Amino acid sequence: MAKILGLGGIFIRCRDVKAYRNWWSEVMGLDMSDWGTFEWEDIKTSRSMFSPFSDDSDYFSPSEHRVMINLQVEDVHELIERARSGGADIIGEIDVNEYGTFGWFIDPEGYKIELWEAPSAPSK
Structure with a gap:
């Protein structure tokens, strides 16, 4: 039986595509092609998740969108x-726990973005 291999992309409708793309490029350093895509190399510590949430979950709050984007990053604090600095509304405090370091903000289109920095490998 064929199986899903991973996340192919995240597609978002937005009011001003150019301004939205520019914000992600200029503020967050996400280099995109002229038609709006970016690519990254798969690394051993990376993983993609598809995770349905209950309709009454408040995890996406305060965004009213039904989608939240989680990005694996190198430095949650810096981002x-x-x-x-780029005008995003920061949500709560940065959380460091056994799953890694997490930070949240609302982007210019009102989407809640979760930044995730994987935990450091245990020292031997």
């Missing part, structure tokens, strides 16, 4: 500050 939260870049998002703040």
